[in-house]
Amino acid sequence: MRSAALLARAHPRVHAQASSTSTKTKPAPAKTLSRASMKTVPLHVGFVGTGLIGGVAVKQVASRAGTLLEQTGLDLKLAGATDSKSMILASDPAAGLANDAVTGGADGAVADWNAEALSGEISPCDLDAFAAALRERAEATGAHAVIVDNTSSEAVADRYEGWLASGVHVVTPNKKANSGDLKRFKAIRTAATSSGAKWLCEGTIGAGLPIVSTLRTLRASGDEIRSVQGVFSGTMSFLFNTWDPAGGQPFSEVVLAAKAAGFTEPDPRDDLNGMDVARKVVIAARESGVDLELADVTTRSLVPPSLESCDAAEYVSRMAEFDGDIAKEAADAASRGNVLRFVGKVDVEKGVGSVELGEFPKTHPFAGLQGADNVVEIQSSRYSAVGGSTPLIVRGPGAGAAVTAGGVFGDLCKLGAQLGASVLI
Ligand SMILES: NC(=O)C1=CN([C@@H]2O[C@H](COP(=O)(O)OP(=O)(O)OC[C@H]3O[C@@H](n4cnc5c(N)ncnc54)[C@H](OP(=O)(O)O)[C@@H]3O)[C@@H](O)[C@H]2O)C=CC1
Numbered sequence: 001m002r003s004a005a006l007l008a009r010a011h012p013r014v015h016a017q018a019s020s021t022s023t024k025t026k027p028a029p030a031k032t033l034s035r036a037s038m039k040t041v042p043l044h045v046g047f048v049g050t051g052l053i054g055g056v057a058v059k060q061v062a063s064r065a066g067t068l069l070e071q072t073g074l075d076l077k078l079a080g081a082t083d084s085k086s087m088i089l090a091s092d093p094a095a096g097l098a099n100d101a102v103t104g105g106a107d108g109a110v111a112d113w114n115a116e117a118l119s120g121e122i123s124p125c126d127l128d129a130f131a132a133a134l135r136e137r138a139e140a141t142g143a144h145a146v147i148v149d150n151t152s153s154e155a156v157a158d159r160y161e162g163w164l165a166s167g168v169h170v171v172t173p174n175k176k177a178n179s180g181d182l183k184r185f186k187a188i189r190t191a192a193t194s195s196g197a198k199w200l201c202e203g204t205i206g207a208g209l210p211i212v213s214t215l216r217t218l219r220a221s222g223d224e225i226r227s228v229q230g231v232f233s234g235t236m237s238f239l240f241n242t243w244d245p246a247g248g249q250p251f252s253e254v255v256l257a258a259k260a261a262g263f264t265e266p267d268p269r270d271d272l273n274g275m276d277v278a279r280k281v282v283i284a285a286r287e288s289g290v291d292l293e294l295a296d297v298t299t300r301s302l303v304p305p306s307l308e309s310c311d312a313a314e315y316v317s318r319m320a321e322f323d324g325d326i327a328k329e330a331a332d333a334a335s336r337g338n339v340l341r342f343v344g345k346v347d348v349e350k351g352v353g354s355v356e357l358g359e360f361p362k363t364h365p366f367a368g369l370q371g372a373d374n375v376v377e378i379q380s381s382r383y384s385a386v387g388g389s390t391p392l393i394v395r396g397p398g399a400g401a402a403v404t405a406g407g408v409f410g411d412l413c414k415l416g417a418q419l420g421a422s423v424l425i
């Protein structure tokens with residue numbers, strides 16, 4: 001048998017714990033890594049899109065950047081920002097991110113940014129010039145560059161392949177690229193794999209909830225996903241969790257509340273027509289190994305055909321005309337003791353996806369959600385409702401500025417860790 005002294009020499013931490021237990025003294029406080037022993041990882045960040053999510057993401061990053069540098073060596077530098085009209089590039093990106101870099105509100109356009117802190121010139125938005133400047137300036141100082149796409153723009157998604165191929169990382173809650181054309185999606189993935197640049201998109205399902213990363217971790221470690229289903233939309237969850245049809249509340253009133261709370265897409269029809277959930281179904285399918293296209297997803301829409309192609313303002317002003325239709329569906333479900341819930345489903349084994357307005361008994365987990373909660377149930381060879389185990393379930397707020405921006409910021413931290421910063425992720 002090895003003596004206590006031998007054990008202490010071989011495993012000093014084990015010995016320290018054992019002796020502190022036996023003498024009932026307090027364990028020594030854990031030592032944190034000293035700043036000098038950490039690698040410094042400078043990461044130049046360019047924000048494309050400074051609307052609701054982008055505005056809050058900038059504020060979160062700005063208020064945390066100093067602590068991150070001190071505690072992990074990740075040195076986030078605000079190198080530039082654009083909205084659809086104008087862009088600003090820091091004239092000295094190596095100067096770092098000032099805590100007061102942003103003075104505008106969450107709706108702040110580039111013009112609201114503190115040009116003094118960025119010391120940059122405002123010019124018309126040119127995404128290619130923006131990315132090239134970001135990359136060249138980062139390379140010149142041995143830093144990495146990342147574009148944080150906080151738009152819902154196809155034009156921005158179209159550029160990921162080129163950006164990633166040139167070594168610029170991409171972090172985004174924009175669903176257009178990972179739910180859009182399969183050929184483009186694969187080309188983007190190939191560009192990232194070939195260059196080593198990262199494309200991180202946790203915010204594209206469940207806002208800040210760990211759904212994309214959970215699916216990736218399961219598959220990387222050899223698990224096989226069989227199905228992914230749940231309430232994928234914060235907006236639709238909020239609508240059906242808070243609407244009181246029995247009390248005569250108009251459905252359109254709750255849609256306006258969801259929009260005011262920042263849960264909806266810029267055009268709320270993208271939620272109401274099932275398209276946002278269909279996109280999440282496609283993303284979940286692709287992350288589970290199924291090559292699904294958006295057009296293959298059977299999708300229920302709650303947008304009346306006559307309001308499909310008008311402008312967003314007209315839709316919002318006329319949607320009350322159709323309150324009676326959805327109220328009838330809710331009353332029919334209630335007559336059977338059920339409630340309505342808007343769900344997405346991926347059957348990995350059959351390779352199909354769907355978006356449905358389903359009826360659920362009040363005791364069902366999908367019926368007992370609150371606010372804008374999402375619930376996503378993953379069944380796999382390890383987590384299964386059949387065979388003695390239970391499914392893996394992720395639940396929590398699935399929309400809103402703070403949690404979505406938090407998911408985006410979490411991806412920036414993950415990227416920092418992958419580049420060698422001492423971030424525990
Ligand atoms: N709200 C939520 O809870 C969640 C949102 N998301 C996603 O987050 C993303 C952002 O949403 P949100 O902040 O609400 O959107 P907003 O409409 O508030 O902001 C969009 C921003 O993108 C800019 N923009 C649009 N097109 C371009 C372009 N071609 N080039 C440069 N900038 C552009 C807009 O500029 P301008 O003002 O000049 O038009 C604006 O600054 C969306 O993809 C959404 O799906 C994901 C998860 C949850």
Ligand SMILES: N[C@@H](CC=O)C(=O)O
Pocket residue numbers: 204206207232233234235236263264265271276398399400
């Ligand atoms: N509009 C979306 C926002 C997040 O993706 C939702 O309501 O879930």
